[in-house]
Amino acid sequence: xxxxxxxxxxxxxxxxxxxxxxxxxxxxxxxxxxxxxxxxxxxxxxxxxxxxxxxxxxxxxxxxxxxxxxxxxxxxxxxxxxxxxxxxxxxxxxxxxxxxxxxxxxxxxxxxxxxxxxxxxxxxxxxxxxxxxxxxxxxxxxxxxxxxxxxxxxxxxxxxxxxxxxxxxxxxxxxxxxxxxxxxxxxxxxxxxxxxxxxxxxxxxxxxxxxxxxxxxxxxxxxxxxxxxxxxxxxxxxxxxxxxxxxxxxxxxxxxxxxxxxxxxxxxxxxxxxxxxxxxxxxxxxxxxxxxxxxxxxxxxxxxxxxxxxxxxxxxxxxxxxxxxxxxxxxxxxxxxxxxxxxxxxxxxxxxxxxxxxxxxxxxxxxxxxxxxxxxxxxxxxxxxxxxxxxxxxxxxxxxxxxxxxxxxxxxxxxxxxxxxxxxxxxxxxxxxxxxxxxxxxxxxxxxxxxxxxxxxxxxxxxxxxxxxxxxxxxxxxxxxxxxxxxxxxxxxxxxxxxxxxxxxxxxxxxxxxxxxxxxxxxxxxxxxxxxxxxxxxxxxxxxxxxxxxxxxxxxxxxxxxxxxxxxxxxxxxxx
Numbered sequence: 001x002x003x004x005x006x007x008x009x010x011x012x013x014x015x016x017x018x019x020x021x022x023x024x025x026x027x028x029x030x031x032x033x034x035x036x037x038x039x040x041x042x043x044x045x046x047x048x049x050x051x052x053x054x055x056x057x058x059x060x061x062x063x064x065x066x067x068x069x070x071x072x073x074x075x076x077x078x079x080x081x082x083x084x085x086x087x088x089x090x091x092x093x094x095x096x097x098x099x100x101x102x103x104x105x106x107x108x109x110x111x112x113x114x115x116x117x118x119x120x121x122x123x124x125x126x127x128x129x130x131x132x133x134x135x136x137x138x139x140x141x142x143x144x145x146x147x148x149x150x151x152x153x154x155x156x157x158x159x160x161x162x163x164x165x166x167x168x169x170x171x172x173x174x175x176x177x178x179x180x181x182x183x184x185x186x187x188x189x190x191x192x193x194x195x196x197x198x199x200x201x202x203x204x205x206x207x208x209x210x211x212x213x214x215x216x217x218x219x220x221x222x223x224x225x226x227x228x229x230x231x232x233x234x235x236x237x238x239x240x241x242x243x244x245x246x247x248x249x250x251x252x253x254x255x256x257x258x259x260x261x262x263x264x265x266x267x268x269x270x271x272x273x274x275x276x277x278x279x280x281x282x283x284x285x286x287x288x289x290x291x292x293x294x295x296x297x298x299x300x301x302x303x304x305x306x307x308x309x310x311x312x313x314x315x316x317x318x319x320x321x322x323x324x325x326x327x328x329x330x331x332x333x334x335x336x337x338x339x340x341x342x343x344x345x346x347x348x349x350x351x352x353x354x355x356x357x358x359x360x361x362x363x364x365x366x367x368x369x370x371x372x373x374x375x376x377x378x379x380x381x382x383x384x385x386x387x388x389x390x391x392x393x394x395x396x397x398x399x400x401x402x403x404x405x406x407x408x409x410x411x412x413x414x415x416x417x418x419x420x421x422x423x424x425x426x427x428x429x430x431x432x433x434x435x436x437x438x439x440x441x442x443x444x445x446x447x448x449x450x451x452x453x454x455x456x457x458x459x460x461x462x463x464x465x466x467x468x469x470x471x472x473x474x475x476x477x478x479x480x481x482x483x484x485x486x487x488x489x490x491x492x493x494x495x496x497x498x499x500x501x502x503x504x505x506x507x508x509x510x511x512x513x514x515x516x517x518x519x520x521x522x523x524x525x526x527x528x529x530x531x532x533x534x535x536x537x538x539x540x541x542x543x544x545x546x547x548x549x550x551x552x553x554x555x556x557x558x559x560x561x562x563x564x565x566x567x568x569x570x571x572x573x574x575x576x
Contacts, residue, residue, distance in 0.1 A: 040120030071129035072138035084126035090141035112314035112458035154238035154245035165197035173204035195267035214290020217265035226478035228549030258495035283467035353453035385411035390561035400532035400552035421571030433554025472513035
């Protein structure tokens with residue numbers, strides 16, 4: 001059941017004449033894009049004739065009209081449909097986030113994606129019609145409710161968007177050109193909404209391919225650890241002439257606890273009954289945790305997971321990966337016996353900054369059954385992580401508000417070590433001069449020389465996506481755990497009650513970190529960093545776009561040793 005609409009705060013959406021919007025105009029038409037033609041300078045020529053039906057009207061259950069662009073083969077043969085449901089704009093001429101375009105190298109459509117890799121018909125983060133139409137599919141790009149000319153107010157995920165997608169899927173299945181089989185695919189926003197739509201169980205939705213997309217808006221992106229991440233990363237992207245869009249900043253402030261508003265922003269992957277092919281990357285602080293958690297919750301055994309070692313856009317448009325996705329679709333949408341079912345259920349990459357990555361290693365499950373949880377204890381007196389609990393108590397102190405201070409704890413490996421899965425940090429904390437703490441932590445790989453070892457995902461733009469280890473954050477007043485849903489390395493907070501600190505009160509707090517896959521060699525180290533500010537950069541080289549609604553003051557005190565077993569829990573994988 002969705003949250004009452006009058007409890008959601010909206011604001012006026014920027015208009016279609018806004019400088020950030022390059023909307024090409026409303027022009028319903030049907031035309032053939034000829035084989036061999038180049039639709040955008042520098043892009044690949046079309047491999048076949050494509051029938052392009054622009055600004056096609058689709059009416060959903062409440063009478064609202066949504067608009068889609070449809071690319072399909074020329075001819076009478078009925079074909080399956082692939083739906084890309086987006087708020088970024090269905091047309092290639094519409095808005096691409098300027099900051100992303102500015103980061104792209106010369107000759108690239110997006111960072112890491114040469115123009116020659118696509119036909120240019122793909123909208124932002126969507127499937128390329130230039131690839132799938134020649135293989136006998138229709139590709140449908142939908143402007144969701146409240147985007148561009150689509151009617152209604154723009155939702156930020158949740159039941160409304162899922163119900164719209166349900167109606168569009170069923171409309172597509174009934175078209176005379178459609179075989180009746182519909183799939184969803186796409187990256188990021190276009191991946192997130194697949195979890196929501198598939199949980200609604202549209203009868204003609206055959207399979208989904210959410211390539212990097214979280215499923216729980218509170219826990220995975222905007223209120224991670226209970227700390228508001230004021231949006232900037234979604235680019236304020238809902239352009240509409242006279243329409244409204246959800247004001248996510250205002251809603252974060254109005255709903256600090258996990259209430260009905262946020263519950264409607266969490267999909268229910270446990271209700272999904274159709275095949276799923278999901279991808280993730282350790283370096284994505286936006287999507288990694290949510291993608292993996294959603295995939296784990298899907299109850300069917302017809303689900304596949306691939307964790308790659310590049311950046312999501314590069315991975316999406318890679319020819320080999322497109323062929324892999326095609327095999328998945330052919331098997332379920334066209335009933336082809338192509339051996340897809342023999343594909344390893346899990347393919348994991350393990351990053352080795354400074355060394356050689358392991359790429360898409362076949363596994364049977366995730367998390368790995370053979371993992372061994374290892375505890376390393378903080379020693380504030382020595383600034384170390386220790387294999388045994390220090391006997392003596394010690395304190396590490398730092399300013400919780402100046403945006404500069406942090407404390408560090410290091411452990412050096414004496415043998416080859418692999419960490420794959422979920423980590424956590426337990427800290428015994430005290431606040432001097434205030435009644436709360438916002439904690440930011442990171443586990444970082446250091447080379448044998450003591451320098452940070454970074455994985456670079458996009459070779460052409462080295463500063464775009466750098467990764468050295470997993471991060472986590474937690475508001476201490478929201479530390480209450482659900483013991484039935486928590487594990488030693490996966491704390492599960494309820495976020496339903498506030499427990500402020502009393503003067504001189506020392507409390508334990510569990511901090512879950514985003515999952516990771518990292519390799520360490522003998523002599524290399526892992527370093528735990530703790531601060532009261534978001535000291536780690538947002539991927540993309542954009543700086544701290546996710547402006548934190550941090551609630552810190554005074555001095556933070558971390559207690560270690562003796563009765564204060566502050567520690568890190570690591571998912572170590574035994575190596576032969």
